[in-house]
Amino acid sequence: MKPRFINGKMDKQSVKRVMDDCQVTVRDRFNEGLTTRKAIYKNYPEALPDVPVVDMEALRDHPDFLEKHKAVINPNEQEETIALLAGSVLVTTGFDNYEPKEGEFGYKNIPNVITLPQLNRLMELSPEKLVYNGKEIRSVAFIYCVGSRQKKGENKYCSRQCCTSTIYTALQLKEKYGKIQNYHLYRDIRTYGKQEILYDRASKQGDLFFKYEEKELPTVEMNGNAITLKVKDYLTNKKELEITPDLVVLVTGMVARADAPHISELFKIPIGNDKFFNEIHPKLKPVETVIKGVYIGGTCQGPKNVSEAVQSSLAGASKITALLKSGTVMGDPVVARIDADVCTWCGKCSEVCDYTAIRETITKAGKHIAGVNRSVCTGCGICAPVCPVNAIEVAKYTDHEIEAMIDGFAAEVEIREEDVSSVNEGKEDFVAAHMKEYPQIWKDILDTLDTEKKTIPEMVDTLNMAPEMVTWHLMTMNKYGVVSPAGTNDKEEYYYYKIK
Numbered sequence: 001m002k003p004r005f006i007n008g009k010m011d012k013q014s015v016k017r018v019m020d021d022c023q024v025t026v027r028d029r030f031n032e033g034l035t036t037r038k039a040i041y042k043n044y045p046e047a048l049p050d051v052p053v054v055d056m057e058a059l060r061d062h063p064d065f066l067e068k069h070k071a072v073i074n075p076n077e078q079e080e081t082i083a084l085l086a087g088s089v090l091v092t093t094g095f096d097n098y099e100p101k102e103g104e105f106g107y108k109n110i111p112n113v114i115t116l117p118q119l120n121r122l123m124e125l126s127p128e129k130l131v132y133n134g135k136e137i138r139s140v141a142f143i144y145c146v147g148s149r150q151k152k153g154e155n156k157y158c159s160r161q162c163c164t165s166t167i168y169t170a171l172q173l174k175e176k177y178g179k180i181q182n183y184h185l186y187r188d189i190r191t192y193g194k195q196e197i198l199y200d201r202a203s204k205q206g207d208l209f210f211k212y213e214e215k216e217l218p219t220v221e222m223n224g225n226a227i228t229l230k231v232k233d234y235l236t237n238k239k240e241l242e243i244t245p246d247l248v249v250l251v252t253g254m255v256a257r258a259d260a261p262h263i264s265e266l267f268k269i270p271i272g273n274d275k276f277f278n279e280i281h282p283k284l285k286p287v288e289t290v291i292k293g294v295y296i297g298g299t300c301q302g303p304k305n306v307s308e309a310v311q312s313s314l315a316g317a318s319k320i321t322a323l324l325k326s327g328t329v330m331g332d333p334v335v336a337r338i339d340a341d342v343c344t345w346c347g348k349c350s351e352v353c354d355y356t357a358i359r360e361t362i363t364k365a366g367k368h369i370a371g372v373n374r375s376v377c378t379g380c381g382i383c384a385p386v387c388p389v390n391a392i393e394v395a396k397y398t399d400h401e402i403e404a405m406i407d408g409f410a411a412e413v414e415i416r417e418e419d420v421s422s423v424n425e426g427k428e429d430f431v432a433a434h435m436k437e438y439p440q441i442w443k444d445i446l447d448t449l450d451t452e453k454k455t456i457p458e459m460v461d462t463l464n465m466a467p468e469m470v471t472w473h474l475m476t477m478n479k480y481g482v483v484s485p486a487g488t489n490d491k492e493e494y495y496y497y498k499i500k
Helices: 012-021 063-068 116-125 162-177 193-204 260-267 306-326 348-352 399-410 420-425 427-437 440-448 456-463 467-479
Strands: 025-027 036-038 089-091 113-115 139-146 181-186 208-211 219-223 226-233 239-243 247-252 294-296 336-338 358-362 368-372 392-394 483-488 495-499
Touching (some): 116 162, 208 226, 294 306, 467 483
Parallel strands (some): 089 294, 139 247
Antiparallel strands (some): 226 239, 483 495
């Protein structure tokens, strides 16, 4: 937690007097650098908590001011790390706006070239007239896909929400300031869903749309005191058009936050080629990550509009709420297991574990061995091959099981042709003849189903085994046609299973 450098014991009036006395100003990042702010500031009056922040870097060169107000300003405050014990985490760290390179469409080289986020702040700061660099703006040209869909650049993806944001801003310009001519230089308009209504409104209000391609980008030049914008319009058979807008707005896309790699390292969240966080599956598990209890939502996953970001974040929150409401979490039976008799604790397994699931433990006999946190372990198996004494195995993938499968694949099998009718008539003999090939737990499950169909809880009670173990093996047996569902119980809570 970053310090505010404000003495928390001082009253608001004392703090306000110091703010009024401060004459040091810097560029205001909240307003995209369009204005300046004092070195002691609040971004806006309603900001919470109701305590200003001191920009200590800006005041370092003003020791007299710091000495004068040392009762209010505490320059010795340090960043504080707060430790929280949590069973689940929802990561919604958001995005950064793409920052155009110097000279890209005249950015930073031509005075009246700004980005869409800067225009939005400019509109907020201009209640009656849209004024920039001392001149009232009467025409605005938007250049789309700046920093997105780059065939040769890093950002090859579409930011999705930019088209809608731009057209909505154009509508707000006309509504707020009246007669402003909007020009839209686009590659493709992607106002999907109900947002197409905004595109229709912009067209009807007189906005002009020109289509360009990446291989023939628009050019922005300064001729005297006026901007000249040239574009080859593909809607008029590549006719070169020349526009002289008062303001050029670069429609920048979303990029992953600069601190995304650091957050990824902390929570072990995979990062995709676009540098955004990756979920397990975009359709089946859209907010889950490979780490149990870590969920992601919003634009840290990739470009989204506001409604999509809220929906994904709510989905992540719902997942966590479901865990809390259930009271218990079903563990995965496929986890690493340690042979305490063999393990000598060298620490190599702990070093390679990406999920911090292995730590040093001490047995009752006082021996130091590796201990596996079953709630965190994902059963990836990366720890097993690095163990120098072969003390680690993964459940369901033990050396014995793997070797048995290899032997099974390598074994010579005589394939006989049989009449289908004879197979049906001798079904009981067929099952009995192959029982010796099944694992013991399969035999136990089949014994419980020998006389009647049963649900998983009934089988668990009969076998006195862990529910997740019975479920895992039963689903495998169902997959290979050994058992099959046989309807549900009276409360429709569980399926019955029978021998197929």
